[in-house]
Amino acid sequence: MATVIDGKAVAQTIRSEIADEVRLLSQKYGKVPGLAVVIVGNRKDSQSYVGMKRKACAELGIKSFDIDLPEQVSQAEVINQVHDLNANPDVHGILVQLPLPKHINEEKVLTEISIEKDVDGFHPLNIGKLAMKGRDPLFLPCTPKACIELLQRSGVSIKGKKAVVVGRSNIVGLPASLLLLKADATVTIVHSHTSQPESIIREADIVIAAAGQPMMIKGNWIKPGAAVIDVGTNAVDDPTKKSGYRLVGDVDFQEASKVAGWITPVPGGVGPMTVTMLLKNTLDGAKRDIEQNN
Amino acid sequence: MATVIDGKAVAQTIRSEIADEVRLLSQKYGKVPGLAVVIVGNRKDSQSYVGMKRKACAELGIKSFDIDLPEQVSQAEVINQVHDLNANPDVHGILVQLPLPKHINEEKVLTEISIEKDVDGFHPLNIGKLAMKGRDPLFLPCTPKACIELLQRSGVSIKGKKAVVVGRSNIVGLPASLLLLKADATVTIVHSHTSQPESIIREADIVIAAAGQPMMIKGNWIKPGAAVIDVGTNAVDDPTKKSGYRLVGDVDFQEASKVAGWITPVPGGVGPMTVTMLLKNTLDGAKRDIEQNN
Numbered sequence: 001m002a003t004v005i006d007g008k009a010v011a012q013t014i015r016s017e018i019a020d021e022v023r024l025l026s027q028k029y030g031k032v033p034g035l036a037v038v039i040v041g042n043r044k045d046s047q048s049y050v051g052m053k054r055k056a057c058a059e060l061g062i063k064s065f066d067i068d069l070p071e072q073v074s075q076a077e078v079i080n081q082v083h084d085l086n087a088n089p090d091v092h093g094i095l096v097q098l099p100l101p102k103h104i105n106e107e108k109v110l111t112e113i114s115i116e117k118d119v120d121g122f123h124p125l126n127i128g129k130l131a132m133k134g135r136d137p138l139f140l141p142c143t144p145k146a147c148i149e150l151l152q153r154s155g156v157s158i159k160g161k162k163a164v165v166v167g168r169s170n171i172v173g174l175p176a177s178l179l180l181l182k183a184d185a186t187v188t189i190v191h192s193h194t195s196q197p198e199s200i201i202r203e204a205d206i207v208i209a210a211a212g213q214p215m216m217i218k219g220n221w222i223k224p225g226a227a228v229i230d231v232g233t234n235a236v237d238d239p240t241k242k243s244g245y246r247l248v249g250d251v252d253f254q255e256a257s258k259v260a261g262w263i264t265p266v267p268g269g270v271g272p273m274t275v276t277m278l279l280k281n282t283l284d285g286a287k288r289d290i291e292q293n294n
Numbered sequence: 295m296a297t298v299i300d301g302k303a304v305a306q307t308i309r310s311e312i313a314d315e316v317r318l319l320s321q322k323y324g325k326v327p328g329l330a331v332v333i334v335g336n337r338k339d340s341q342s343y344v345g346m347k348r349k350a351c352a353e354l355g356i357k358s359f360d361i362d363l364p365e366q367v368s369q370a371e372v373i374n375q376v377h378d379l380n381a382n383p384d385v386h387g388i389l390v391q392l393p394l395p396k397h398i399n400e401e402k403v404l405t406e407i408s409i410e411k412d413v414d415g416f417h418p419l420n421i422g423k424l425a426m427k428g429r430d431p432l433f434l435p436c437t438p439k440a441c442i443e444l445l446q447r448s449g450v451s452i453k454g455k456k457a458v459v460v461g462r463s464n465i466v467g468l469p470a471s472l473l474l475l476k477a478d479a480t481v482t483i484v485h486s487h488t489s490q491p492e493s494i495i496r497e498a499d500i501v502i503a504a505a506g507q508p509m510m511i512k513g514n515w516i517k518p519g520a521a522v523i524d525v526g527t528n529a530v531d532d533p534t535k536k537s538g539y540r541l542v543g544d545v546d547f548q549e550a551s552k553v554a555g556w557i558t559p560v561p562g563g564v565g566p567m568t569v570t571m572l573l574k575n576t577l578d579g580a581k582r583d584i585e586q587n588n
Contacts, residue, residue, distance in 0.1 A: 107429075124429060128422030131472070132464045135401075135418060160487045168475065170426045178425070181462065181483060186494065188482040189475055193454045200480065 002228070002260040005154050007146075011272040014149070015060060018276075018283050022061040025286065029294050033286030034063040035093040035119065035279070036085045040078065040104070041071035046097045053095070056275050062282055065091055075104045079112050086114040092289055093119030093282035116289070119281040121145075122170065130178050138288075139281045144176035146273035147208050147229045148183065154262050156206065156227040159184040164201050166190045166217065166250065167210035172231050176208050197221075209250035219255025227262040231270050296522070296554040299448050301440075305566040308443070309354060312570075312577050316355040319580065323588050327580030328357040329387045329413065329573075330379045334372060334398070335365035340391045347389070350569050356576055359385055369398045373406050380408040386583055387413030387576035410583070413575040415439075416464065424472050432582075433575045438470035440567035441502050441523045442477065448556050450500065450521040453478040458495050460484045460511065460544065461504035466525050470502050491515075503544035513549025521556040525564050 026032050035057050039050045057064040065088075067081055078100070085094045094117045100106050115123055121130075121141035129135040151158060163185035167173035173189065181187045185206065190197045198221045201207055207228045209217055214234035222228060232250030249266030257263050264270055320326050329351055333344045351358040359382075361375055372394070379388045388411045394400050409417055415424075415435035423429040445452060457479035461467035467483065475481045479500065484491045492515040495501055501522045503511055508528035516522060526544030543560030551557050558564055 124422030124426055125419045126422065127425050128418030128420065131421050131425050131468060132418055133462065133468070134464070160489055168427065170428070174425060174427070184485075184487040186482065186484060186488040188480065190480060191478075193478040194480040195454055 002257045002263040003154065004257065005150050005229075005262055005264045005269060007150065007264055007269040008272045010150060010153050011276040013153075014273075014276050014280065015056070018279055019060045021283055021287070025290060026061065029290050031090075031286070031290050032061055032063050033092050033282045034065060034088075034090045035095065035282045036065035036067060036088075036091045037095050037097065038067040038069065038078070038081060038085075039097045040069045040073055040100050043099075046099075050097050053275055053278065056279055057282075060279055062279060063090065071101055073104075075108065078104060078109050082109065082112045086112075086117060089289075091117065092286035093117055093278075095120055095278065117285060119278060119285060121175070121281070127170075127175060127178075130175055130182070133182075139285070140179065140277075141171060141175045142274045142277035142281065143172045143210075143231060143270065144179050145277045145280075146270050147176055147231065148179050149277070150229055150264060150270065150273060151206065151227060151262075154227070156262060158206065161185050161205040162188075162203055163206040163208070164188045164190055164204035165208045165210065166197065166201065167212065167231075169210065172210040173208075176210065176231075180206070180208070207251075211250050213250055214248050215250070215252040217251040217256065219252055219259050222251075222256050222259045224259050225261035226259075228256055228260045228264070229270060230264050230266050233266060233271060296551045296557040297448070298551065299444050299523075299556055299558045299563060301444065301558055301563040302566045304444060304447050305570040307447075308567075308570050308574065309350070312573055313354045315577055315581070319584060320355065323584050325384075325580070325584050326355055326357050327386050327576045328359060328382075328384045329389065329576045330359035330361060330382075330385045331389050331391065332361040332363065332372070332375060332379075333391045334363045334367055334394050337393075340393075344391050347569055347572065350573055351576075354573055356573060357384065365395055367398075369402065372398060372403050376403065376406045380406075380411060383583075385411065386580035387411055387572075389414055389572065411579060413572055413579060415469070415575065421464070421469065421472075424469060424476070427476075433579070434473065434571075435465060435469045436571035436575065437466045437504075437525060437564065437568045438473050439571045439574075440564050441470055441525065442473050443571070444523055444558060444564065444567060445500065445521060445556075448521070450556060452500065455479050455499040456482070456497055457500040457502070458482045458484055458498035459502045459504065460491065460495065461506065461525075463504065466504040467502075470504065470525075474500070474502070501545075505544050507544055508542050509544070509546040511545040511550065513546055513553050516545075516550050516553045518553050519555040520553075522550055522554045522558070523564060524558050524560050527560060527565060 054064045121139040126137040129137040163180045165177040210231040230249035230251040235245045238246040348358045415433040420431040423431040457474045459471040504525035524543035524545040529539045532540040
């Protein structure tokens with residue numbers, strides 16, 4: 001049976017490390033990290049994510065700047081807000097919650113975020129530096145960074161291992177594969193045009209599943225002893241639940257946990273780690289800024 | 295026996311396409327593309343590459359701006375030259391021949407090149423856009439672009455194929471793998487920390503070899519019918535030659551050509567294509583600029 005990686009517990013450990021560092025910064029410089037979270041409109045899921053992020057800031061002593069804009073706000077006004085936050089010395093990280101309403105061009109808004117405050121790590125300049133040997137981005141995208149942290153803190157070595165990333169989104173799959181490559185894994189990227197993905201996944205010592213396909217990866221696709229990080233969070237109908245649904249990953253956990261060496265559950269695996277990595281990025285940005293200017 | 299891909303002939307075809315477009319631009323707008331090639335010091339190999347590039351410009355009607363700086367030039371002076379070229383409206387592409395002397399930081403110089411004139415495509419912002427879905431870089435790095443052109447013009451389809459890139463340099467391996475991924479191949483990147491590379495290469499429908507290891511890839515590592523693009527250009531001792539050496543690729547051509555479906559020779563494969571892609575990038579930059587401003 002696989003070791004189940006407890007993302008909640010790892011996240012808790014890292015959060016208390018962050019809280020310690022925030023206290024030190026505050027004692028030494030009288031300053032704390034600041035994270036601005038911009039939300040446009042009333043999407044329930046977005047509001048719930050944003051609420052989680054703001055609550056987590058409060059718990060760790062990070063100052064949260066709440067920018068709540070109405071659904072009808074113009075693109076120019078969103079960009080103005082971003083510029084104000086870029087100029088605000090108390091803000092070390094800026095996060096614009098996606099998706100934005102259809103009349104706003106997300107790419108245009110995101111590229112306005114100052115590279116020094118891009119705690120999501122989505123700026124193409126950050127991704128380019130992540131891809132290139134000998135260059136280091138200011139921030140790593142949160143979910144891929146969470147996957148690597150979970151592997152490292154579980155004692156899984158990456159160097160020289162065969163790693164397969166399932167999915168190639170800009171937010172997870174692509175940067176995760178670049179991070180694994182930087183850590184000297186032999187990396188294969190599997191996606192919707194891959195024929196017989198199971199034959200490739202079966203060779204992998206490390207699998208990062210980020211396809212958004214509920215339980216697509218079966219137990220017999222997993223190499224015995226492999227480390228399986230499941231980024232998928234899919235709602236499937238479940239009449240036995242009060243809500244009418246439950247969350248499952250991209251991996252069939254029941255089956256795969258009998259074969260794998262390590263596996264993350266859904267929920268309770270990567271999820272709690274992602275927000276934690278956002279807080280860590282904000283701390284890192286604040287440290288860079290405060291230590292440079294004091 | 296494999297079809298030997300004649301890089302010289304493909305390059306010649308593309309060069310005559312470029313010459314036609316240069317003539318059209320000149321007729322319509324009275325302007326021609328301009329490429330600035332900056333060389334520092336007296337390295338023989340660099341001078342020979344630069345000479346080739348300048349000669350190729352002349353043949354196609356592209357105006358060449360020759361900046362020859364002495365070995366002892368300061369970093370600040372090189373950067374000044376780059377700024378002048380950025381500001382010069384007749385220059386559409388800027389190439390700084392590498393390597394630079396040790397007292398000059400290459401990264402610092404290269405990031406000063408205006409992104410609109412970065413015909414080498416090495417700027418991290420360009421690489422980031424190359425990596426990301428839905429984004430397009432202004433320029434593709436020349437050698438990876440050459441590899442894809444050779445595949446496409448030889449009728450090799452990429453979508454859904456298994457591709458293996460051997461080597462992960464910023465200049466060839468990494469961007470080549472990103473380009474193959476964008477073309478919907480299932481991509482694996484093999485490098486110095488990969489164990490048993492032969493077992494991975496044997497699965498590949500497309501192999502791009504860019505490891506800089508003379509004849510490392512043997513005939514029995516190649517899947518029958520695969521397309522093999524050999525980027526390696528390695529000098530090996532050969533007492534039967536007047537020069538005392540000959541050039542070989544990363545692939546054992548003799549053996550591999552008996553197994554592969556397509557293969558590029560060394561020399562005469564990727565080599566002649568790389569300079570051609572630089573000229574194509576310069577043309578594309580000039581078209582963007584001239585058509586926007588007229």
